[in-house]
Amino acid sequence: MTHEEPDPMPEDLLDWLEDEDSLTDVVDEEQIEDAVANAYLDAEDEYVPIDDGIGYLAVSGAEAGSIVSALPSGSTVTEATAAPAIVSRDKSLTGDRPVYLVHRGGRQADFLPWVMGELHHKKGRSITIGAVANLPSARGEKLGSFFRQASVAALRIADPQCYRLDEKVLRLPPSPIGKRAWGYAPYLSTTEDADWVLQVLEAQRGVGANLLLTPGRALDPDTPQKSLDAAFQEADEALALAERGERLALNLTLPSRWLSSEALRNRLLDQVLDQDQFDVLYIRVQWAQAKAFAPTEDADLLMGIKRLSNLCADEGRSLLLPQTGITGWFALAHGATGYGLGVSGSEQSFAEYAFRRGRKGQQQAQRYFEKQMLHTVDSSAHDVVRSSRGYIDCSCAYCPQLFENQTWSHALAALHHLYCMGELTAKVHEDSTRGGRHGAVRRIVATARRWSSELPLGTSEVPRHLAAWDQAL
Numbered sequence: 001m002t003h004e005e006p007d008p009m010p011e012d013l014l015d016w017l018e019d020e021d022s023l024t025d026v027v028d029e030e031q032i033e034d035a036v037a038n039a040y041l042d043a044e045d046e047y048v049p050i051d052d053g054i055g056y057l058a059v060s061g062a063e064a065g066s067i068v069s070a071l072p073s074g075s076t077v078t079e080a081t082a083a084p085a086i087v088s089r090d091k092s093l094t095g096d097r098p099v100y101l102v103h104r105g106g107r108q109a110d111f112l113p114w115v116m117g118e119l120h121h122k123k124g125r126s127i128t129i130g131a132v133a134n135l136p137s138a139r140g141e142k143l144g145s146f147f148r149q150a151s152v153a154a155l156r157i158a159d160p161q162c163y164r165l166d167e168k169v170l171r172l173p174p175s176p177i178g179k180r181a182w183g184y185a186p187y188l189s190t191t192e193d194a195d196w197v198l199q200v201l202e203a204q205r206g207v208g209a210n211l212l213l214t215p216g217r218a219l220d221p222d223t224p225q226k227s228l229d230a231a232f233q234e235a236d237e238a239l240a241l242a243e244r245g246e247r248l249a250l251n252l253t254l255p256s257r258w259l260s261s262e263a264l265r266n267r268l269l270d271q272v273l274d275q276d277q278f279d280v281l282y283i284r285v286q287w288a289q290a291k292a293f294a295p296t297e298d299a300d301l302l303m304g305i306k307r308l309s310n311l312c313a314d315e316g317r318s319l320l321l322p323q324t325g326i327t328g329w330f331a332l333a334h335g336a337t338g339y340g341l342g343v344s345g346s347e348q349s350f351a352e353y354a355f356r357r358g359r360k361g362q363q364q365a366q367r368y369f370e371k372q373m374l375h376t377v378d379s380s381a382h383d384v385v386r387s388s389r390g391y392i393d394c395s396c397a398y399c400p401q402l403f404e405n406q407t408w409s410h411a412l413a414a415l416h417h418l419y420c421m422g423e424l425t426a427k428v429h430e431d432s433t434r435g436g437r438h439g440a441v442r443r444i445v446a447t448a449r450r451w452s453s454e455l456p457l458g459t460s461e462v463p464r465h466l467a468a469w470d471q472a473l
């Protein structure tokens with residue numbers, strides 16, 4: 001049975017780097033296949049007013065997700081409720097709402113502002129949205145226009161991904177910087193330059209980022225103090241280069257041992273505690289993953305994520321956990337400010353690269369996120385889950401079209417996933433009266449675990465992480 005095999009994730013290998021030259025064919029295919037999703041972009045531009053009459057949010061059409069100060073002529077205002085105003089960058093980092101980062105990957109990038117706008121409209125009073133674009137993945141103009149359209153995002157982060165240079169520390173695929181990536185991110189080849197850190201900052205400024213990142217080279221667990229010192233030295237240099245009104249986050253890239261081993265973890269946390277010049281942390285953790293879209297169930301790693309989040313909350317630091325998917329959502333319980341996810345499996349976690357036999361010519365897996373299970377399953381397993389007692393049909397804007405059509409729309413399934421995770425993030429805020437965010441996450445996880453335990457699922461579809469999470473809460 002195909003379900004029992006380890007998932008070869010062919011598409012995730014392809015877009016591990018989000019390198020657009022390797023993706024061209026795939027994207028073209030999706031354009032044709034996702035005529036259903038594309039129809040949404042062709043729809044008429046509709047707007048809703050923003051609170052206090054300070055502008056309008058486009059909720060449909062090609063400009064969906066963008067905010068305009070005046071209504072374009074001939075456009076319509078829908079009867080729907082108004083959207084909240086966008087909070088400032090600084091308020092989003094210290095405010096009481098969780099930050100939900102949407103990563104722009106190589107897949108379905110054109111659709112992202114649309115779901116971000118939808119989420120802001122419906123859930124923007126409970127979450128703050130951020131946008132992350134990777135500098136080595138596309139031309140600057142393209143990333144800049146993504147930021148412009150996704151104007152509901154209070155945070156705009158242009159990730160320099162300098163960790164791609166650290167093949168010896170991380171488990172990266174062969175040639176982790178593709179041909180085009182060198183061109184898109186020229187600073188990747190000039191690390192010896194005296195003004196290298198400035199080049200990294202300039203690249204982020206150039207596309208319109210409003211939260212700058214330090215280079216974020218990977219920390220080697222085999223030479224812990226040396227690599228911590230080097231990372232903080234670069235970060236201090238970046239801090240000295242930050243201009244008036246700019247905000248800089250300490251960007252760290254860690255193999256999971258830094259969090260799962262107690263000795264390394266303590267060393268890291270001590271260093272973070274000491275260096276209080278950095279009040280925003282952007283930390284990416286690489287861990288091994290057995291199956292695409294499966295969150296981590298490693299108890300030691302979960303403990304590390306918990307400790308790191310606790311420390312940041314206690315010390316008033318804002319902790320952002322990019323590229324963590326639903327594992328990042330779990331960290332909200334322990335004090336993380338926000339987390340990020342995108343469309344592909346590679347954006348649900350920064351997984352260690354492992355060579356897998358490709359399945360050329362095989363279809364891309366049809367995946368569906370089950371909100372009640374806090375898990376992504378194969379679309380065939382969805383049919384089983386759906387007919388189970390107590391199942392609640394998803395009420396997002398994308399599911400009716402997704403299930404009405406004969407051809408599976410990967411774009412609509414992805415938008416459904418991003419929307420549902422945004423809803424779950426909002427729920428953590430909305431349900432925090434009893435026991436704070438911790439209480440809210442614990443209740444959602446406990447309910448999901450209870451409900452899922454009775455489902456007739458194949459072994460590869462069981463949400464195994466829930467038991468480990470329940471323990472860690």
Ligand SMILES: [Zn+2]
Pocket residue numbers: 394395396397398399416417
């Ligand atoms: Zn849905």
